[in-house]
Amino acid sequence: MAILLISDNNHNSIIEKSVTKIKMLLDKGGYQYKHYEIANKKLNHCIGCFSCWLKTPGICIFNDIASEIAKDYVKSDVAIFISNIRYGTYSVPIRRVLDRQIPNILPFFEKVNNEIHHSSRYNNYPEFVVVGCGEDISDFEIETFKSLADANAINFKKEKAFVYVCRAVRDIDETVQSLENHFSQWGITRNEKNLLC
Amino acid sequence: MKKICFVNGSPRGEKSCSQYYIDSVKQLFDIEKNRTHVIISTASLKKKNNFEDFKIMAESENIIFSFPLYIDSIPSHFLEFLYQFEKYNKVSERNAINKLPRIYAIINNGFIEGHQNKNAARIMYHYASRIGLTWRFAIGIGAGEFMMTSKKNIPIQSKMKLCIHEAFLKLKKDIESNEVLCENNIFTNPKMPKKLFMFMGDRHWVQRARKNKIRKKELYNKPIK
Numbered sequence: 337m338a339i340l341l342i343s344d345n346n347h348n349s350i351i352e353k354s355v356t357k358i359k360m361l362l363d364k365g366g367y368q369y370k371h372y373e374i375a376n377k378k379l380n381h382c383i384g385c386f387s388c389w390l391k392t393p394g395i396c397i398f399n400d401i402a403s404e405i406a407k408d409y410v411k412s413d414v415a416i417f418i419s420n421i422r423y424g425t426y427s428v429p430i431r432r433v434l435d436r437q438i439p440n441i442l443p444f445f446e447k448v449n450n451e452i453h454h455s456s457r458y459n460n461y462p463e464f465v466v467v468g469c470g471e472d473i474s475d476f477e478i479e480t481f482k483s484l485a486d487a488n489a490i491n492f493k494k495e496k497a498f499v500y501v502c503r504a505v506r507d508i509d510e511t512v513q514s515l516e517n518h519f520s521q522w523g524i525t526r527n528e529k530n531l532l533c
Numbered sequence: 534m535k536k537i538c539f540v541n542g543s544p545r546g547e548k549s550c551s552q553y554y555i556d557s558v559k560q561l562f563d564i565e566k567n568r569t570h571v572i573i574s575t576a577s578l579k580k581k582n583n584f585e586d587f588k589i590m591a592e593s594e595n596i597i598f599s600f601p602l603y604i605d606s607i608p609s610h611f612l613e614f615l616y617q618f619e620k621y622n623k624v625s626e627r628n629a630i631n632k633l634p635r636i637y638a639i640i641n642n643g644f645i646e647g648h649q650n651k652n653a654a655r656i657m658y659h660y661a662s663r664i665g666l667t668w669r670f671a672i673g674i675g676a677g678e679f680m681m682t683s684k685k686n687i688p689i690q691s692k693m694k695l696c697i698h699e700a701f702l703k704l705k706k707d708i709e710s711n712e713v714l715c716e717n718n719i720f721t722n723p724k725m726p727k728k729l730f731m732f733m734g735d736r737h738w739v740q741r742a743r744k745n746k747i748r749k750k751e752l753y754n755k756p757i758k
């Protein structure tokens with residue numbers, strides 16, 4: 337699967353419009369994608385038991401949408417998370433999904449940029465793309481959010497994150513355009529066959 | 534007398550490094566002269582009505598949030614707890630006027646570098662600012678699993694861990710003083726070479742897995758095809 341789209345559309349009209357417009361882009365271009373809308377879905381939070389490393393390596397003890405997403409994550413080329421931004425971090429459901437990604441990495445350590453991180457369990461990981469939305473976000477919160485997303489990308493075995501912030505509806509078109517421009521860089525191509533149907 | 538409320542934000546509850554740090558800080562205070570209270574966020578979230586917990590928090594002069602770093606941020610259940618407290622706090626006028634309680638955070642992470650807690654420390658700063666309470670500072674401490682498993686053999690005042698003990702003393706002093714003593718976040722970790730940390734860490738996982746009858750080779754399994 338080329339693109340994995342995960343949204344928590346439960347906060348404001350900017351998120352809703354972002355999800356709609358990004359899906360329009362993907363549908364129109366015939367891009368192969370899978371969308372998870374996680375607002376109001378039952379998602380277990382990580383309980384820090386480390387079973388996914390030490391008892392059933394690579395598999396979480398919970399079986400819910402977050403574990404489905406973790407499975408699809410390592411099969412994708414690009415993962416796009418759409419979240420509101422509050423206190424400079426993601427929404428609770430998106431954070432649940434991120435915490436539940438640790439089965440996809442190993443307990444063992446390696447050095448990245450002279451810092452310690454976990455090693456990869458799989459050979460490939462998707463590009464880590466984040467669209468952060470909200471009307472009332474300060475510049476400092478955005479700075480924190482970007483720094484956080486970059487740190488996440490490193491833990492998810494990528495050099496950096498691609499972060500878009502939509503504080504108003506007018507920012508969405510620019511985000512969608514920029515996403516499309518990046519698709520070829522990320523190795524995502526239009527699926528002509530899909531276009532014909 | 535100071536009223537201090539500790540909030541444990543680890544999903545592991547009382548069996549966590551977060552709790553170990555709460556206990557370490559709590560014992561620095563004279564129990565005759567101060568009043569301390571500990572809230573476990575997982576237990577609080579399970580209650581039908583956790584307003585009692587929020588009331589205790591809101592009426593304290595100091596709240597110390599102690600939690601683990603999860604994917605460079607705040608564990609999701611604990612974020613939910615923070616949302617709930619914000620909601621509660623909006624109703625409480627008293628806090629809006631005197632901007633109390635003062636907010637501190639002790640953040641512990643798995644990797645050795647304490648500074649990897651920097652984003653979470655900022656998130657807690659934004660949180661305190663948003664809910665209109667006084668932000669003081671965060672202490673970010675690395676090597677959490679090591680700190681917890683070695684707590685009996687290598688006490689916190691030993692040379693290797695002294696910097697953590699000293700950070701806790703700064704926190705204590707700041708709480709006891711009515712002045713602003715410490716302006717900046719403190720990021721620290723036990724003193725050991727990174728190579729040694731990696732070697733010991735990797736061995737630690739293999740040993741723990743062996744107890745579950747999982748061999749080292751199996752830890753590398755790739756169940757997703």
Ligand SMILES: Cc1cc2nc3c(=O)[nH]c(=O)nc-3n(C[C@H](O)[C@H](O)[C@H](O)COP(=O)(O)O)c2cc1C
Nearest residue numbers: 543549550551601602603604605642643644677678
């Ligand atoms: C889901 C999950 C995500 C984690 N993410 C990070 C991380 O981003 N950086 C880090 O240094 N440690 C990370 N850790 C390790 C914990 O911070 C570490 O084990 C901590 O000491 C646990 O503290 P506690 O016992 O208070 O829960 C993570 C652990 C879990 C379970």
